[in-house]
Amino acid sequence: MSTTAPATASTASPAPATVQFPEPMPVPDRVINAIVAAALAEDNPAGDLTGNVLIPAGATATADVVAREPGICAGLSVFAAAMKLTDPQLVVSPALADGQSFAAGDVLATVTGAARSLLAGERVGLNLLQRLSGIATLTRGFVLQAAGHRARIVDTRKTTPGLRALERYAVRAGGGHNHRDNLSDAVMAKDNHLALLGTGAELTAALVAARARLGHTVHFEVEIDRLEQLDAVLAAGVDTIMLDNFTLVDLAEGVRRIGGAALVEASGNVRLDTVAAIAATGVDIISSGALTHSVRALDLGLDLRITGAAA
Incomplete structure (x- = not known):
């Protein structure tokens, strides 16, 4: 895949405009699920008290993962696992692939399903996606600086x-x-x-x-x-x-x-x-x-x- 470096504080210039990057070797699902399950157990040990008392049980919602700044995406499968392990009925639709760049305002993924479930899985899913995308963005800056x-x-x-x-x-x-x-x-x-x-x-x-x-x-x-x-x-x-x-x-x-x-x-x-x-x-x-x-x-x-x- 061909990608460019996003203009963020995590990348420096000058850098080559375009560099080819192979698709990253994935992490096995069993490894992702074990890590995410532990994080969910830490964050939601006995149910989401706020969602359960404020959100009607039958309410459904759609949520977009939106970038507030540019970067390189990493961890969409991890985010999806956080949602699916919270509620297997949630549907996660990625809008791009890991390793691709995005701009501020871009949608990285969309989730649909029970509103309570969306809110219960939100923090763990975002925490991991934000950290992994930060690592990918910083790494891309180093790689581009060393290119050539x-x-x-x-x-x-x-x-x-x-x-x-x-x-x-x-x-x-x-x-x-x-x-x-x-x-x-x-x-x-x-x-x-x-x-x-x-x-x-x-x-x-x-x-x-x-x-x-x-x-x-x-x-x-x-x-x-x-x-x-x-x-x-x-x-x-x-x-x-x-x-x-x-x-x-x-x-x-x-x-x-x-x-x-x-x-x-x-x-x-x-x-x-x-x-x-x-x-x-x-x-x-x-x-x-x-x-x-x-x-x-x-x-x-x-x-x-x-x-x-x-x-």
Whole structure:
């Protein structure tokens, strides 16, 4: 699909006008339903007291999810799950697809059915859709800033507990990619690990020994925070070397010295106003925790109108 960057504070300029983005890999329905069911149980443990005393049981309504600001859509299936798990008779009709851009005033989806049910599911559905669309919008800004270079924009494990699957989906909807999913997904030796492994030849030997214990499909990444560590790590034959909080000059030197022997990841000080320069150093991957831990939820509203009175 071809989309453009919305003109919001979450995206910076200049940026390419049009970039192709693949359809994001979806989250399984069972995962979405489990997360949404827990959120509904938290918000509505014993019925919506307000709706039950104010809204007639037979009243029906139609509600539009309306954007109050521009952005990138992510989480329509999550919003739909919030509605359907509240009331299976509610009908949710998306007006666009995840990963597409929208303008202020655009309708993202329409819901029809029992008015009480619409109001009971509104907050959970909107909370998740707003957060996920905020993540997708911010990610799209990073991706567009890095366009024209080889670097992928990826997230980190700095996600909201319990929402990782959804937040990482939103990164994909924004055109970004995912880092390791969890601690069981790959080996990633960070500064605190290396502090226990020694330096120089001792560090190389420790990494080689660790690699020998792994299956051939397991990815092995090592983080370093200064160029003096590079030779020892490079000699171990790891798959990815993360250059953490390096200057632009040192990033470019790291890329040159690694010379394609491993993937090069840049991390630290990654912002919308720095990501283009980081990408220009030739790194393969740029990771940013801010995509998920510091994002602002987009302003989306549910505009409801009664379509049928109680019998």
